[in-house]
Amino acid sequence: MDQQRLEMYLMTNAKNFPSNQIMYLKDRLAALDDNQFMMVSSMELKDPNTMLIISIFLGTLGIDRFMLNDVGMGVLKLLTGGCCGVLTIIDWFMIMDKTREYNFMNIMNALNYYLR
Secondary structure (H helix, E strand, C coil), rough: HHHHHHHHHHHHHHHCCCCHHHHHHHHHHHHHHHHHHHHCCCCCCCHHHHHHHHHHHHHHHCCCHHCCCHHHHHHHHHHHHHCCCCHHHHHHHHHHHHHHHHHHHHHHHHHHCCCC
């Protein structure tokens, strides 16, 4: 696979992944052929900044957690009003990291599918 395309992809999407996992992700992406890389690079990633804004305005309803497929916590926040706002405030500080982890896990699932 073309090293320049890999570097460009990582440079463009580095904010969407945990910083401590970038090198591991780079090694795994380098093992793909061109068609597989195109499929993985076309995956839609959630923007941590957008998720923070959603969490600030709609976090009490659990919308942020539903968007990250964390249905259990989303239902809990929806039914309890974010546990009277406590979980909502905690999520304001944690949602960006959770979004990066969510993106990383989605990419890793796709890589495991292609590299099995």
